[in-house]
Amino acid sequence: MNGRDTDIGSRLRRLREARGISLSALARSAGIGKATLSGLELGTRNPTLETLYAVAGALGVPLTALVLEPGAPPTEAVRVPGAAVTATLLEVFEEPTATFELLRMRVRPGIVQHSPPHAPGVTEHVTVYAGVLRAGPADAPLLAGPGEHISWQADIPHIYSTVGPDEALATLLIRSPRQA
Amino acid sequence: MNGRDTDIGSRLRRLREARGISLSALARSAGIGKATLSGLELGTRNPTLETLYAVAGALGVPLTALVLEPGAPPTEAVRVPGAAVTATLLEVFEEPTATFELLRMRVRPGIVQHSPPHAPGVTEHVTVYAGVLRAGPADAPLLAGPGEHISWQADIPHIYSTVGPDEALATLLIRSPRQA
DNA sequence: CTCAATCGTTCCGTTTACGGAACGAACCAT
């Protein structure tokens, strides 16, 4: 038993049975063996990415629906240990001219988190959903409450802090142009 | 030489090098062999789910950051004005291969908003900051409460609704691949 | 220069995920 064995088996079986499809039929339409699908649903196999794509495709669901517990918290990534800001990387989009990173950010109250300048052209976009965030260029920070959105150029020193006693929660979208 | 080579190799290498970690070091901290990680980055292997979890965990990113859906087919901008859902466009990023739209979304309770399929390759990413949202594929919607994040392929019918008496507030990031 | 350390790739034996086939069980028609 793998400690990390997410229970994709029962989730898969539930998805399949919700559609009234038999195991044999799904295996056929996914182009995989019945033995593979059976073992996958029973949790006795450690599937290959190719197998997962085949099954997800046949079910018409994104791979994330198969692999992730809906609403389960993703892995916590503490970027700056012991600092005011912790962030979790939710999604990464690699584009030819830029990389987008979507993060969930938690800012503890009472501390001002300084961030060094990023590369030229990097912009940060924050949408606050709890607390009051004070963030942006170090010499001219912006304020945002729940539901509000602020953005700034990140190629100069910038800060994150809160206003009031509560921590702030927000999503952070970072756009980084590709380096030459 | 997989017929269906998802491009997780280059994405993985990029993520690793962005952190300044060597292949050997990442393999060690992930508890996998160097040969496995090398082959994975070179795209010559078809990784196991267990391997993917090990690597994603060691990098501190969710598995979705590694296995984003491959497709990059045509696009068509369909916006969904509806009674239950109102949205405010915050930012638009035009990239050569994709357009990103960042919106703030408000979903009223008691109504289920149906959305027709978007073009293939369009993905939607929602971060909830108030209320409980039930959204995603019409036949397998996902649940998300405050602070939680869900995403799905938008090329099949999908819905937005709330759970409970309160309206839901969220940010919505739509990624639309550009016409090929 | 030599030597040691570390880089990423390749080689290779072991482990295991794969699909085809066989299996018993359940069901339906005759």
Add this chain to the structure above:
DNA sequence: ATGGTTCGTTCCGTAAACGGAACGATTGAG
């Protein structure tokens, strides 16, 4: 009953994903 069909599981040979070790290339120290 009886034969035919489909169900999900198990058996088994093959293909390949795995980790350890060896490789050449590169780097840094003395």
